[in-house]
Amino acid sequence: MITRALLTDDRTGKWFLAIVLGLAVVVPLLHLAMPPSSPFHISTATMALLGKYLCFALLALSLDLVWGYCGILSLGHGAFFALGGYAMGMYLMRQIGTRGVYAHPVLPDFMVFLNWKELPWYWYGFENAWFAFLMVMAVPGLLAFVFGWFAFRSRVTGVYLSIITQALTYALMLAFFRNDMGFGGNNGLTDFKDILGFPVQANTTRAALFAVSALALVLGYLVARAIVASRLGKVLVSIRDAESRTRFLGYRVEHYKTFVFTVSAIMAGIAGALYVPQVGIINPSEFTPANSIEVVIWVAVGGRGTLAGAALGAVLVNFAKTTFTTGFLAPYWLFMLGALFVLVTIWLPKGILGTLYDFWARRRPNEEPDAKPASVPQPAE
Amino acid sequence: MSRLIRLCIVLASLVAGLAITPQRAVAAPEDLAAGLALIAKDSFNDTIAGIDAIARSGAPHSAALVEALQDRRLLIDTANQKVFYRDAAGAVRDAQSNDVAADPPANLTAVRLNNRVRGAVNAAIGALSLMNPDPVRRIQAAQAVMKSRDPAALPVLEAAIAAEKIANVRMELQLAWAAVTFNKADASLDKRQEAVALLREAGTRDAVSILRSLPADAATPLREATSSAISSIEQRLALWGYAQNIWYGVSLGSVLLIAAIGLAITFGVMGVINMAHGEMVMLGAYTTFVVQEFFRTSAPGLFDYSLAVAIPLAFLVAGGIGVAIERGVIRHLYGRPLETLLATWGISLILQQAVRTTFGPTNREVGTPQFMSGAMEVGGLVITWNRLYIVIFAGLIFVGLLLALRYTPLGLHMRAVTQNRRMASSMGIRTGRVDALTFGLGSGIAGLAGVALSQIDNVSPNLGQSYIIDSFLVVVFGGVGNLWGTLVGALSIGMANKLLEPYAGAVLGKIVLLVAIIFFIQKRPRGLFALKGRAVEA
Numbered sequence: 001m002i003t004r005a006l007l008t009d010d011r012t013g014k015w016f017l018a019i020v021l022g023l024a025v026v027v028p029l030l031h032l033a034m035p036p037s038s039p040f041h042i043s044t045a046t047m048a049l050l051g052k053y054l055c056f057a058l059l060a061l062s063l064d065l066v067w068g069y070c071g072i073l074s075l076g077h078g079a080f081f082a083l084g085g086y087a088m089g090m091y092l093m094r095q096i097g098t099r100g101v102y103a104h105p106v107l108p109d110f111m112v113f114l115n116w117k118e119l120p121w122y123w124y125g126f127e128n129a130w131f132a133f134l135m136v137m138a139v140p141g142l143l144a145f146v147f148g149w150f151a152f153r154s155r156v157t158g159v160y161l162s163i164i165t166q167a168l169t170y171a172l173m174l175a176f177f178r179n180d181m182g183f184g185g186n187n188g189l190t191d192f193k194d195i196l197g198f199p200v201q202a203n204t205t206r207a208a209l210f211a212v213s214a215l216a217l218v219l220g221y222l223v224a225r226a227i228v229a230s231r232l233g234k235v236l237v238s239i240r241d242a243e244s245r246t247r248f249l250g251y252r253v254e255h256y257k258t259f260v261f262t263v264s265a266i267m268a269g270i271a272g273a274l275y276v277p278q279v280g281i282i283n284p285s286e287f288t289p290a291n292s293i294e295v296v297i298w299v300a301v302g303g304r305g306t307l308a309g310a311a312l313g314a315v316l317v318n319f320a321k322t323t324f325t326t327g328f329l330a331p332y333w334l335f336m337l338g339a340l341f342v343l344v345t346i347w348l349p350k351g352i353l354g355t356l357y358d359f360w361a362r363r364r365p366n367e368e369p370d371a372k373p374a375s376v377p378q379p380a381e
Numbered sequence: 382m383s384r385l386i387r388l389c390i391v392l393a394s395l396v397a398g399l400a401i402t403p404q405r406a407v408a409a410p411e412d413l414a415a416g417l418a419l420i421a422k423d424s425f426n427d428t429i430a431g432i433d434a435i436a437r438s439g440a441p442h443s444a445a446l447v448e449a450l451q452d453r454r455l456l457i458d459t460a461n462q463k464v465f466y467r468d469a470a471g472a473v474r475d476a477q478s479n480d481v482a483a484d485p486p487a488n489l490t491a492v493r494l495n496n497r498v499r500g501a502v503n504a505a506i507g508a509l510s511l512m513n514p515d516p517v518r519r520i521q522a523a524q525a526v527m528k529s530r531d532p533a534a535l536p537v538l539e540a541a542i543a544a545e546k547i548a549n550v551r552m553e554l555q556l557a558w559a560a561v562t563f564n565k566a567d568a569s570l571d572k573r574q575e576a577v578a579l580l581r582e583a584g585t586r587d588a589v590s591i592l593r594s595l596p597a598d599a600a601t602p603l604r605e606a607t608s609s610a611i612s613s614i615e616q617r618l619a620l621w622g623y624a625q626n627i628w629y630g631v632s633l634g635s636v637l638l639i640a641a642i643g644l645a646i647t648f649g650v651m652g653v654i655n656m657a658h659g660e661m662v663m664l665g666a667y668t669t670f671v672v673q674e675f676f677r678t679s680a681p682g683l684f685d686y687s688l689a690v691a692i693p694l695a696f697l698v699a700g701g702i703g704v705a706i707e708r709g710v711i712r713h714l715y716g717r718p719l720e721t722l723l724a725t726w727g728i729s730l731i732l733q734q735a736v737r738t739t740f741g742p743t744n745r746e747v748g749t750p751q752f753m754s755g756a757m758e759v760g761g762l763v764i765t766w767n768r769l770y771i772v773i774f775a776g777l778i779f780v781g782l783l784l785a786l787r788y789t790p791l792g793l794h795m796r797a798v799t800q801n802r803r804m805a806s807s808m809g810i811r812t813g814r815v816d817a818l819t820f821g822l823g824s825g826i827a828g829l830a831g832v833a834l835s836q837i838d839n840v841s842p843n844l845g846q847s848y849i850i851d852s853f854l855v856v857v858f859g860g861v862g863n864l865w866g867t868l869v870g871a872l873s874i875g876m877a878n879k880l881l882e883p884y885a886g887a888v889l890g891k892i893v894l895l896v897a898i899i900f901f902i903q904k905r906p907r908g909l910f911a912l913k914g915r916a917v918e919a
Binding site: 073147150151153154155156157158159160162163164166167168170171174175177178289293296297300331332334335337338339340341342345346349 | 648652653654656710713714717718719720721722723724726727728729730731733734735737738850853854857888889891892895896898899900902903904906907
């Protein structure tokens with residue numbers, strides 16, 4: 001019912017949710033029910049790839065929430081994604097039990113290898129699924145809350161904020177590369193066996209993970225939609241467009257920003273947590289600052305401030321990446337990605353969906369467009 | 382090769398032996414006969430005693446004998462208890478008279494060696510080359526004696542000190558003497574005290590380790606003198622270590638300064654963080670590489686001057702590309718700083734990949750001119766020339782830029798646009814042109830940074846990436862629109878980084894620093910030296 005209320009004037013959203021829910025049913029079904037010889041069969045690799053795209057779409061959605069609607073260009077969302085992934089990875093590591101190479105009942109292999117004698121305190125509790133899943137949301141959420149609390153209260157805005165979120169990501173990357181941190185150093189966490197008692201590699205588990213990713217994306221969309229459609233969402237947009245003016249009108253800008261930043265980080269963390277069991281590894285390279293910037297371009301391509309567009313952009317760019325990084329075009333992929341950054345910012349500032357909205361709005365001047373196209377904000381500079 | 386060197390040593394010490402024999406009161410020809418008699422017994426203990434005797438004898442060919450022993454060319458005629466050696470030319474000579482033996486006995490056996498004997502041989506060679514006419518050799522010999530601390534070398538050492546005229550060689554010899562005397566349990570207390578004083582004055586790590594080797598049963602005054610010497614040396618070393626770290630900090634700070642200063646002016650004037658700035662640095666480094674390649678192939682003799690060509694060229698290349706980027710891309714993104722950040726990031730990807738396809742992904746070798754290689758020592762500081770030149774270079778760029786901003790029309794316009802773009806525009810300043818030139822200037826300086834960095838870092842397509850985040854931090858830390866802020870920011874970040882390193886390790890130190898900067902930005906969101914006025918808080 002709430003869903004219906006949310007989607008009354010969101011035609012794109014209806015389409016988006018229908019497609020994602022359709023995928024959630026159809027892809028696992030085609031994978032499991034069709035024999036491998038059938039032309040309709042979806043292979044394990046393809047499903048894993050699509051599952052990865054869905055996680056990236058959720059990540060892009062979370063960034064769109066802060067960037068598209070609140071004007072916070074975070075270059076640290078890759079870090080929240082990776083933190084969620086690490087929380088999930090720690091749970092999966094504890095599930096290996098005695099099946100590791102060193103068959104130690106408690107310590108993961110890399111700790112035995114480093115000659116550690118007992119589990120560090122921050123690994124306590126990760127053998128329980130409920131605790132790990134809580135941490136998937138709590139760790140990125142808490143970091144975002146603390147970071148946002150300080151940064152927004154001090155009115156660090158614009159490019160400055162982007163730079164310090166990038167510095168945060170960089171610091172986390174350096175930290176996770178250290179063996180002494182107890183997160184597996186540069187090898188990261190891998191070689192997972194079970195999730196909730198089901199083998200990670202099994203087709204049914206993979207199909208279920210895919211379906212869960214799709215559902216998470218749907219849920220993420222609904223949450224984001226609920227936020228932006230509410231009164232709170234209106235305040236966020238006004239902060240984006242005229243921060244000082246909003247403050248002078250009596251709104252506590254830093255509270256709104258901290259709230260949306262935290263929600264967004266939690267969504268990114270969930271995306272990372274779903275990503276890890278499907279890819280089978282998490283390592284510190286996920287923290288690379290370049291990764292976080294790449295997420296921004298997904299959102300920019302799809303259309304910032306459109307939610308569904310961010311997800312679309314994530315899928316399109318990543319589909320292009322998988323297509324072009326294999327085969328003879330591989331050396332040119334970075335040229336294409338670079339050109340994408342330049343061309344989209346200059347000629348397609350509203351992204352694909354935003355431009356389409358404009359086009360429809362012009363074709364049907366009397367009709368209200370489905371969703372309010374996010375006008376390109378004029379940052380107060 | 383090493384044989385050749387050894388031969389030289391032998392010859393040189395022969396000559397030296399000849400030269401100094403008359404002055405030496407301790408020279409005792411009968412030692413030679415006694416030594417040879419000991420060696421003829423061919424037991425390890427006797428051989429060692431024999432080596433000492435030969436070294437003491439001062440015979441002109443004593444070095445040749447010891448040398449022969451080392452190479453198993455020292456031969457014994459066991460029947461007659463006579464010793465011969467085969468010289469480098471292969472002729473067999475009588476060890477006593479050094480004459481070529483006309484009719485050498487047939488059954489000669491080489492003198493046996495073990496590690497103890499080899500040690501004695503090395504010490505003896507060291508002692509013998511203390512008289513070498515080549516001062517470098519003498520210093521090496523003194524250092525060898527200092528390491529071996531062989532009491533047998535003492536008489537030769539004392540003679541050498543008496544004969545030495547060059548001050549620093551004399552100091553080395555005295556140090557060696559101190560090391561040996563200090564370790565010699567039967568030396569007089571006065572002499573050992575004197576040795577402690579000498580070692581204390583030297584104040585090196587070697588001296589500390591020699592002083593530490595004092596046995597616990599030594600006389601109390603000696604022990605006290607030693608421990609006070611050790612603590613004084615260590616204090617001094619710690620101080621020098623601190624100074625060395627500060628120097629490293631200054632050096633890193635100067636690198637950050639040249640990498641960041643171009644970024645600072647573009648950021649100041651245009652409010653744009655240029656993500657492709659690191660790639661401008663990289664292009665400067667590759668320009669250096671190309672110029673050097675050209676010099677290598679067509680004018681190898683002028684190689685030392687290649688940097689003089691590379692510096693202006695790198696400025697022009699990077700600056701030209703900067704102007705092109707500004708006119709082609711950034712111009713279209715006015716008032717949208719976050720989008721500019723993305724677009725320049727895209728440009729940086731393109732430039733990186735372009736360089737990777739042109740020059741390959743691996744490191745390219747950039748040579749260092751003669752005058753920039755090597756190091757100098759100032760007290761306990763080791764300062765490499767290339768680092769010193771980079772510090773000077775950074776200083777020159779800084780001062781040059783400061784003057785340009787202060788006294789040129791472009792500088793005036795740039796400052797005006799930084800302070801208030803619309804007002805400047807209303808006063809008739811063509812802000813678009815100022816933007817393009819500023820961007821070109823900033824990029825050109827990045828190119829200069831590339832020339833400097835090519836001397837101390839790997840020239841690879843990723844060169845820029847490794848500096849870019851640090852450069853951003855310098856700029857936001859220092860504040861916008863003020864070059865002094867960048868200077869202070871660069872130096873304090875460089876210094877903090879290097880001073881943290883000994884305690885926290887390189888990586889953890891860096892993490893601590895990043896977190897500290899993030900907290901600092903909370904306190905002063907516009908950096909250390911923020912511009913005051915209404916224009917900032919739009």
